[in-house]
Amino acid sequence: ETGVTQTPRHLVMGMTNKKSLKCEQHLGHNAMYWYKQSAKKPLELMFVYNFKEQTENNSVPSRFSPECPNSSHLFLHLHTLQPEDSALYLCASSQGSGMGISYNEQFFGPGTRLTVL
């Protein structure tokens, strides 16, 4: 596999379920990102990991919990979500800057289409 991969591609879950989204990058990058994309809204940056350290958390509710075990893998753990959390969740990676958000080009995965019932 090359680039940035995300699994699953589609996920339907109830509000009481616990599920996880997985992202893997094969580009040797050090920074990874989670974004939420809702219909007709700007892309929302949720979390940033730079060299495995979380450097950004844009006021994301605690029902979303990220995990970055190494620079190639990023998870988003989901717990007791709400219907308004239904969206396309995109993962991206880039060369890290060692501090905060990197200006470098971001490579995106295909996304996970999440539906919360």
Next chain:
Amino acid sequence: SQELEQSPQSLIVQEGKNLTINCTSSKTLYGLYWYKQKYGEGLIFLMMLQKGGEEKSHEKITAKLDEKKQQSSLHITASQPSHAGIYLCGAALGGDSNYQLIWGAGTKLIIKP
């Protein structure tokens, strides 16, 4: 209002015609990205602009950065069906360690055959 405004929100263009999409910031731009997205899929990088007055081209797509206007434009020449999709601009605003990375809401481009 959004910090990064894209216009128009949607655009229908006859195949072969030229078109322009704009991205305007309410704050100083420190870097601007253009991406293209097919519906429900990930974003594909087009180009990145960092310096005022910078202009880059890739095939029939040209992007410019007007630092004074805090604006970038994306111009497509002789549009083709393959250009259809959603065009997103993303920008680094602020400076040093305090910058934000934000995105426009996108411009949906439809090419009529």
